[in-house]
Amino acid sequence: MAAAEEAAERESGGGEVLSVYVFDRRQADSDGEDKVVKCPEGNYGAFRSAVCQVFGISSKETFIVTTTNRIRITNENFGGMVKDGMTFYLLQSVDQSLPSATKERIDFLPHYDTLVKSGMYEYYASEGQNPLPFALAELIDNSLSATSENTAVRRIQLKLLFDDSQGKPAVAVIDNGRGMSSKQLNNWAVYRLSKFTRQSDMESDHSGYVRPSAVPRSLNSDISYFGVGGKQAVFFVGQSTRMISKPADSKDVHELVLSKEDFEKKEKNKEAIYKGYIRNRKPSDSSHIVNDDERFLHNLIMEEKDKEGFTAVVITGVQPEHVQYLKNNFNRWTRQLSHIYHYYIHGPKGNEINLPMKEARTFNNIDIEISMYEKGKTPKIVNLREIKDDMQTLYINTAADSFEFKAKVEGDGVVEGVIRYHPFLYDKETYPDDPCFPSKLKDDNDDEECYVIEKGARGKRPIFECFWNGRLIPYTTVENFEWCALPKRGLAPSECYNRISGVLFTNDRFQVSTNKLTFMDLELKLKDRNTIFTRIVNGQEQRMKIDRDFSLWLKECHEKHDKQIKFIHFKEIITRTEL
Amino acid sequence: MAAAEEAAERESGGGEVLSVYVFDRRQADSDGEDKVVKCPEGNYGAFRSAVCQVFGISSKETFIVTTTNRIRITNENFGGMVKDGMTFYLLQSVDQSLPSATKERIDFLPHYDTLVKSGMYEYYASEGQNPLPFALAELIDNSLSATSENTAVRRIQLKLLFDDSQGKPAVAVIDNGRGMSSKQLNNWAVYRLSKFTRQSDMESDHSGYVRPSAVPRSLNSDISYFGVGGKQAVFFVGQSTRMISKPADSKDVHELVLSKEDFEKKEKNKEAIYKGYIRNRKPSDSSHIVNDDERFLHNLIMEEKDKEGFTAVVITGVQPEHVQYLKNNFNRWTRQLSHIYHYYIHGPKGNEINLPMKEARTFNNIDIEISMYEKGKTPKIVNLREIKDDMQTLYINTAADSFEFKAKVEGDGVVEGVIRYHPFLYDKETYPDDPCFPSKLKDDNDDEECYVIEKGARGKRPIFECFWNGRLIPYTTVENFEWCALPKRGLAPSECYNRISGVLFTNDRFQVSTNKLTFMDLELKLKDRNTIFTRIVNGQEQRMKIDRDFSLWLKECHEKHDKQIKFIHFKEIITRTEL
Ligand SMILES: Nc1ncnc2c1ncn2[C@@H]1O[C@H](COP(=O)(O)OP(=O)(O)OP(=O)(O)O)[C@@H](O)[C@H]1O
Ligand SMILES: Nc1ncnc2c1ncn2[C@@H]1O[C@H](COP(=O)(O)OP(=O)(O)OP(=O)(O)O)[C@@H](O)[C@H]1O
Ligand SMILES: [Mg+2]
Ligand SMILES: [Mg+2]
CATH class of the missing domain: 3.30.565.10 (Histidine kinase-like ATPase, C-terminal domain)
Known part of the structure; x- marks a missing residue:
């Protein structure tokens, strides 16, 4: 082989020398490993003789060389076809079957789009938000x-x-x-x-x-x-x-x-x-x-x-x-x-x-x-x-009271949570509007008023926004939990259940998707039957069952903070001429 | 340099020969390119003499060699520190400043986790669905x-x-x-x-x-x-x-x-x-x-x-x-x-x-x-x-009528759409329940019945499911369009707006995220003010404005298909003893 190599180098006349791998699969019992064949670039004749030399083929024997895709190498296609590092077969005929398997060397370096396009289809729009x-x-x-x-x-x-x-x-x-x-x-x-x-x-x-x-x-x-x-x-x-x-x-x-x-x-x-x-x-x-x-x-x-x-x-x-x-x-x-x-x-x-x-x-x-x-x-x-009009600032500053809790999830995940109460005051809900999370996309010139029905307080919005290691994961929200969802018979009026907003905080025991837009399975884990919720007051875990605790808290919020004007006992109509 | 190389090879005694790149930055005006220094692995003395030879340094001159992180190379750390292909500085002192910039060769082949972890944080759960x-x-x-x-x-x-x-x-x-x-x-x-x-x-x-x-x-x-x-x-x-x-x-x-x-x-x-x-x-x-x-x-x-x-x-x-x-x-x-x-x-x-x-x-x-x-x-x-209980089968087979349309989006995107009407029959809505898209996660043992209020027909579900090149993109839904959302004054009763389901079909003019779970910006594009919706009847585009067309269709659906039993004219109570 050293001789073949030298010959190759000599004949290449300064051009590139190709190294290719060739399997001999001519005989029904041929099962050898591949052999390296070196030859000058673009020189078919030299390639053939190098093959003969490496495999000890006499000039009388007939054989063909094909790609692993069974394209026969000829004088015409040699230059276009045969590239450094490729694998070839030595066969009797183009379509004979392989008596034994071959191992073809491949390279599968990731395409540079791995970097260049990595973000292109990652940050998608949701709810009309530009990502x-x-x-x-x-x-x-x-x-x-x-x-x-x-x-x-x-x-x-x-x-x-x-x-x-x-x-x-x-x-x-x-x-x-x-x-x-x-x-x-x-x-x-x-x-x-x-x-x-x-x-x-x-x-x-x-x-x-x-x-x-x-x-x-x-x-x-x-x-x-x-x-x-x-x-x-x-x-x-x-x-x-x-x-x-x-x-x-x-x-x-x-x-x-x-x-x-x-x-x-x-x-x-x-x-x-x-x-x-x-x-x-x-x-x-x-x-x-x-x-x-x-x-x-x-x-x-x-x-x-x-x-x-x-x-x-x-x-x-x-x-x-x-x-x-x-x-x-x-x-x-x-x-x-x-x-x-x-x-x-x-x-x-x-x-x-x-x-x-x-x-x-x-x-x-x-x-x-x-x-x-x-x-x-x-x-x-x-x-x-x-900035004073981001959603969390609005939630925090319209809240009349808050309810803190902890969720312990199987494994050792712990989620901290806060629920805030946004009371009804005099003539309107104080629950803040979310410009980034409209229940429908708003057209600025749009004076239609659909959805009045659903505009009460939270409307269709889920209760909880979710933070991971302290930062918002914007596209994962949690609608509610059983203990804070509208029950059949609650202690507080049903509107009150629509006056709460909430936040969940997790660390990286809970996984997020690569684009950090969503949690992987936060909701699944939280809604698992083994997850335990406890109210926290002044840092202390409370013993009462959380649904009862929550109901009582909500009732209290309603009684203490909701201020509804109710007109009662109609007396007469006064015409105020002075206005 | 050829001599140095030979020396390196000789001294390596069969071990690896290192090639490293060295910049000479000792003088205030030194701005040369890097030079290749070859030396046997693990032999600090040979490295120093190779450096001297390459840069023509006499034995009297003092100099130090550092990493690009300014760690001085010594006899002690040479073996652990100096690896093939690395770049080094020739300096007067460890903390002198660089008179001119250096170019350090780096490799940044993607980690194999690019493949092995590619899917791990891609297929996330949504709405309680295992992905x-x-x-x-x-x-x-x-x-x-x-x-x-x-x-x-x-x-x-x-x-x-x-x-x-x-x-x-x-x-x-x-x-x-x-x-x-x-x-x-x-x-x-x-x-x-x-x-x-x-x-x-x-x-x-x-x-x-x-x-x-x-x-x-x-x-x-x-x-x-x-x-x-x-x-x-x-x-x-x-x-x-x-x-x-x-x-x-x-x-x-x-x-x-x-x-x-x-x-x-x-x-x-x-x-x-x-x-x-x-x-x-x-x-x-x-x-x-x-x-x-x-x-x-x-x-x-x-x-x-x-x-x-x-x-x-x-x-x-x-x-x-x-x-x-x-x-x-x-x-x-x-x-x-x-x-x-x-x-x-x-x-x-x-x-x-x-x-x-x-x-x-x-x-x-x-x-x-x-x-x-x-x-x-x-x-x-x-x-x-x-399979006869997938959502599309259910939608199709409970529908009494359908409304086809096309949306032409800026650029040349075209979206085909269908809206289906699921009538109220006798005593109940025919709108199918979606086991994969519950408005809350259902616990099988859960006999609480929250949310009865919202269970009417579609409930909180968005109207449209979205298909890309014919296959469902599961996490993108479109709530509605202006022309099919509940208007202030419609021709049909408001419940009817909750009896429609819909499908949107796009080709790859609309992009999806890499995990094919969501569209990139379908909703943004559809809700753009330049998007034109037209009703299609028997393959023909209709001239009428789509909102009017839709209102009329919905009214007709209601009149033709909704069958509500109304008990009127109470007469008497009959006790049926035979039962
Ligand atoms: N501003 C910075 N200052 C210092 N080091 C940084 C800075 N930005 C990135 N790095 C380094 O580069 C590494 C790669 O950053 P990159 O954001 O690509 O991935 P990551 O932060 O490790 O992981 P993730 O995919 O979660 O963002 C980081 O781990 C950090 O070591
Ligand atoms: N079952 C198959 N039969 C034939 N060729 C296939 C098959 N599966 C994959 N391929 C080939 O492998 C390529 C890579 O597949 P892969 O699914 O990783 O990416 P893709 O289909 O090209 O793009 P996408 O990321 O959208 O799935 C395909 O483009 C196709 O040429
Ligand atoms: Mg990062
Ligand atoms: Mg594919």
Whole structure:
């Protein structure tokens, strides 16, 4: 074989040498392994003689060579057909059967769409909601995780760089968290490499995952799970992402660009798809940014000089419809984000507006700031903490009373829950309207008033919104539980059952789907017959059966808080001429 | 450098030779590219001298070598730290700044969990439904696509091999479709390689995708889209899959095994993760099946001798909870499958039970047969066509009349729709109950009767179920449209608006999420103000505005079909002693 190889190399005359695998299956009893045949590219004659040599075939014997798909290799098709690493058969005839099996070597590297299209069919619309805020949330999730050990303020900035004079539209998420070493940045790009599978290594990567200890409302900042969120999010929003990161103790900034265009180029040039470069550089050095479309990067990189650890995710090639949506619905989607992170921003009790400012502000030190820059306009800047019309804020501040409980699920899952009572006051329900969850899609010009029947208080909405590790999972709601659903004979009037809203809080003992839009089976588990619900009062579990406890509470809410004006004892009609 | 290389090879004494990349960044003006340094594994001294030689450093100069994470390489850590292909710095001191940037080579091959966990967090429960049938549906989808060009019967078998005496539990989906060549089987394993990105090649792969032409209800059998479904499904159901396939015109059967265990082994042995083997063999040759857990395969493979083209997907390592569910809920999940494929099985008009058998049976020739084998029990076998209590069958056969329409959406999306009227007859609503979509989860022992109020006809259920390329997308429903929602003043009584069910049919102009559980934005598009609805009568578009048309139709349905008994003119009480 060494001789054959040499011959091949000689004859290739500098061209490529092919190595292919050939199984001899000519005889009824042939069952040998494959043999390597080397020959110069595009030279059929040399291939045939190499085959003869390797298998010791004399010039008198007849044989044919076929692909594993039984296409006969000929002088004509050799060049187009025979590629390095392929497997071939040595046969008597094209359609003889295989006396014994063959093992064909294959490669099945995931297509680069694994990354590039990962988010494209993940963030779907539900109930008329554009899912874009949920993609952005993945990046905020990562920043929350990354800043969990900050001692001072945890600063997360979402910047919409839509000023044409500064380049093409871009979306950036920047945090002052722990940053990534080049090894960690490399790991970021590895699809499905999660905190659970990441190898600890000497280079300061997470060394073995430790589950965070239990905290109220599961606000543990541990929102990373699958190793896909960041990639899905950036490729949902745009076509290219530049990750810029520096751990606090590092001298160097690390930068990695992943882009659809790059992948396409590599495929075209037959280069390795999953190889690339991380740029390591000193902070504030933007000399490599030469593309005019990304001019804004110079400013962004300039700011590095004042920073310790940080990570900036800069998405370019932003889908035009996303730009439009972000521009035209600023209030709507910022409100949604403040809903998603309500308890991270405001603490376990949520945004109780009437509390003294100081107390409300101390929790967790998380500043999530959204800013949008457009040419010729003053930037719009809002801190999510300032938003006062997100659903949780509305629920909390219209509630007259609340009922806390715990659900213990088989295994060792624990769910915390709150039910709030929104009383009827004088002439109307105080139950807040949900602009993001209308029972039908509202057309702004729509003056039709269907569904008046169902508009009373909660209407068709389910009772419970659900939070996972402290953040909202937007598309999973729980309608009710048996003990808080309208019974046949309750102690309180039936309307009261429509005046409650609720929240459930779980940690990652309950699983969510990869896109973090839904829980996997929260409702199934909660409605399992072995799940035990207990009321909690001042942190203490109550002994009474929860359905009784709840009925009593609801009755009390009704009696204490509902204020209905009832006109009784008609006397006379007075005409008030003075009006 | 050639000299250095030779030295490296010499010194390695047969051990591995490392190639690493080194950037010289000692001087304020150093900005060179990296240079390759070769040295034997584990030999720090040789590494230092190779560095000196490559960079022309004299023995008097001081320098240090660090990782890109600025860990100094020393005699002690060299073995553990320095690996082939890594990038290093040549510096004056560990914490000097980088005078100019460096480019560090990285690899970011997707983790094998991309395949192995692809389905794990995809098929989530909704409304108390176990999502397992939806995973199985992915495999039936593939079989529907594969049999689309069959001239005779299209036979799809889902076999649950739960007979312990035959091996460990397995789930097999077998079709008599076009099969796969070894190249196509190889492509099957490439994650995210879809019909759109697949290269046409000479080896009879799909050569360039052609969109199927429009057919009623979009029953085009073209249900493959993302290049992930099969992989997600098999790894949701179990831990290992054996794909066995043969195109009709092929002599050989091709077999590929992907398993979690294999991937883990390859990782441990540092072998290439995405390389493997396809076994090519003659039909009915099961000599390679030596594992007792898979004994059932001998029978299954034996059956190949009677087959032309076929594909068998055999899943092993089936999650025990899936086995339990499949055993204990046979009627429930088979009914769900017959719901999903209702129109494929019964044709565009659906399962009109009272039609003469022959007419109903001719559509599409699709036989989907489910069989379950347990030890010591007679096998349960059902053809989905025989199931008579799937929701679509119930809707169709309780309907007294139907209203067809079309929605034209911006772009060129067209949605076909049907609304059906389920009249009130004598003493009760005929609107069928949906066991899979209860307004609350029902506990079988639950004799409480909450929600009586909402049980009238449709209750809280949305009107429309939605089909994509003819198959149900189970978690997307559309509540209603303006023109068929309860108006302020309608022509028919308000109860009538609760007596309608509906179906929407789209083709792939409307996108679905990767798990095929939801549409991406069907509702948003349909509720767009530019969407035009038109009634269709006998295939003809009607001119009248649809809301008026619908009101009139509903009024007519009420007058013609609702039969309410009204007791009037009380006369006397008769005691019937004879009873
Ligand atoms: N802003 C950041 N700062 C520091 N590290 C980050 C940041 N964003 C991402 N990372 C690192 O990159 C990894 C991959 O992020 P990605 O969001 O893709 O997946 P994940 O967060 O691990 O899991 P999930 O799929 O649940 O989001 C993270 O686990 C984290 O180690
Ligand atoms: N039963 C089958 N018979 C023939 N070919 C099949 C069969 N199942 C799968 N294939 C081939 O394998 C490919 C990959 O299947 P897979 O279900 O993973 O993705 P897909 O069907 O292309 O897209 P989707 O993600 O929408 O399911 C298919 O496109 C098809 O070419
Ligand atoms: Mg993440
Ligand atoms: Mg498929």
